[in-house]
Amino acid sequence: MELGGHDLERLARSDTLVVSPGIPPNAPVLQALRARGRRWVSEPEFAFRFLAGPLIAVTGTNGKTTTAALTAHLLRHGGLQVGLGGNIGAAFGPPASGLALMEPVPDWFVVEVSSFQLADIVDFSPTIGVVTNLAPDHLDRYESVEAYYSDKARLFDNATPSSRWVLNGDDTAVEELAGDASGTRFRFSAAGDLEADAVLQGAALMLRGGLDDTAGQGDSPTAGHSRTGEPAHGSAARWTRLLLRDDLPLLGRHNAANALSAALTAALAGAPVAGLPEGMLSFPPLPHRLEPVGTAYGLHWVNDSKATNVSATVSALESLEGPLVLLMGGKDKGEDLRSLKVAMHPGVRGVVLYGEARARMHAALAGTPNLRSVDGSFEEAVTAAREMAEPGDLVLLSPACSSFDMFENYEARGRRFTVLARGGS
Numbered sequence: 001m002e003l004g005g006h007d008l009e010r011l012a013r014s015d016t017l018v019v020s021p022g023i024p025p026n027a028p029v030l031q032a033l034r035a036r037g038r039r040w041v042s043e044p045e046f047a048f049r050f051l052a053g054p055l056i057a058v059t060g061t062n063g064k065t066t067t068a069a070l071t072a073h074l075l076r077h078g079g080l081q082v083g084l085g086g087n088i089g090a091a092f093g094p095p096a097s098g099l100a101l102m103e104p105v106p107d108w109f110v111v112e113v114s115s116f117q118l119a120d121i122v123d124f125s126p127t128i129g130v131v132t133n134l135a136p137d138h139l140d141r142y143e144s145v146e147a148y149y150s151d152k153a154r155l156f157d158n159a160t161p162s163s164r165w166v167l168n169g170d171d172t173a174v175e176e177l178a179g180d181a182s183g184t185r186f187r188f189s190a191a192g193d194l195e196a197d198a199v200l201q202g203a204a205l206m207l208r209g210g211l212d213d214t215a216g217q218g219d220s221p222t223a224g225h226s227r228t229g230e231p232a233h234g235s236a237a238r239w240t241r242l243l244l245r246d247d248l249p250l251l252g253r254h255n256a257a258n259a260l261s262a263a264l265t266a267a268l269a270g271a272p273v274a275g276l277p278e279g280m281l282s283f284p285p286l287p288h289r290l291e292p293v294g295t296a297y298g299l300h301w302v303n304d305s306k307a308t309n310v311s312a313t314v315s316a317l318e319s320l321e322g323p324l325v326l327l328m329g330g331k332d333k334g335e336d337l338r339s340l341k342v343a344m345h346p347g348v349r350g351v352v353l354y355g356e357a358r359a360r361m362h363a364a365l366a367g368t369p370n371l372r373s374v375d376g377s378f379e380e381a382v383t384a385a386r387e388m389a390e391p392g393d394l395v396l397l398s399p400a401c402s403s404f405d406m407f408e409n410y411e412a413r414g415r416r417f418t419v420l421a422r423g424g425s
Contacts, residue, residue, distance in 0.1 A: 060132030077279035078271030135311030209238030252319030301421035305414030322347020330401030
């Protein structure tokens with residue numbers, strides 16, 4: 001262990017270099033190692049070399065943690081042993097290398113992986129890979145959206161004919177990301193596309209029957225189902241109704257897509273389909289993700305602090321009809337903010353902006369009714385939102401930004417909001 005600096009010569013002599021995803025590729029230490037001809041791997045890549053069981057890897061811009069945690073929950077409910085971890089956060093599971101130490105070896109490993117981690121893989125190859133969705137993010141680190149997507153696409157680098165991919169059938173960028181990668185593809189659709197394998201059809205979440213018969217059918221991009229929406233083995237389509245959307249214990253329309261992807265993945269991994277509805281009903285809302293946290297001051301308070309990019313906040317607004325007051329701001333990540341104004345539906349009573357990004361957000365939202373910018377503390381911004389709301393309204397923290405201008409991380413921001421929402425100081 002060395003603290004306070006980097007001994008480049010010692011690092012260059014190492015057999016294996018494992019780099020934290022928080023270190024950007026242009027950091028001086030990595031530039032110096034690159035100049036010496038040395039390469040490095042990410043921590044999930046290092047862990048993969050020691051994982052002794054099949055692996056489900058979940059990536060995407062939003063919904064990764066919910067999808068990974070719900071998949072693991074459904075597998076456990078189905079009687080399988082699961083190791084859950086990776087980028088998911090210490091509250092939910094260990095880093096991937098911690099999973100490699102599990103005894104006995106579980107039936108499945110479920111790992112959330114970020115673009116930063118995928119950038120430095122070599123042999124990493126999931127048994128089942130899941131892509132929740134794609135949207136611009138991390139443009140404070142990447143030079144372009146294309147560069148960000150390129151790192152996400154590395155999930156498919158080591159695809160084989162036996163690989164299985166669970167893809168968002170409503171997101172053309174996800175389909176393009178997979179390209180011509182080998183393996184069998186399965187799709188979920190919250191838009192009701194009946195050619196998918198898991199669908200929100202009307203008010204119900206539905207799962208196609210015969211998934212076991214379609215698994216592993218070669219490497220055609222359309223393997224797994226036909227263009228007519230029937231299973232590839234040619235029998236009439238058979239559907240299992242999982243549950244009604246309104247019965248899913250997760251706020252937000254976008255969580256229907258997360259639930260569909262998790263149910264589809266769990267079914268492909270061997271969870272009994274008959275047990276999926278009960279498993280979904282018993283899944284608790286995750287902290288900081290459209291989490292109801294209180295009803296103080298005659299208002300309903302929802303903590304969506306994990307919405308650290310524009311698309312996550314847009315999804316939250318599309319999922320909640322209102323009336324609501326939106327609290328938004330934080331560290332500016334350089335994203336295009338125009339879609340936020342489009343998402344301001346009539347149920348949005350007002351918007352309170354705070355933090356480093358507030359000036360640029362104010363300009364992007366010009367003309368939005370009851371738009372207020374708070375040049376002060378987070379506490380002052382929450383107070384302003386409370387005063388703007390009327391009895392019965394919802395106060396939504398969905399920042400569309402990272403938290404690092406005022407907080408250590410999004411969890412700290414969400415915890416502080418929760419305290420204030422419950423009348424604390």
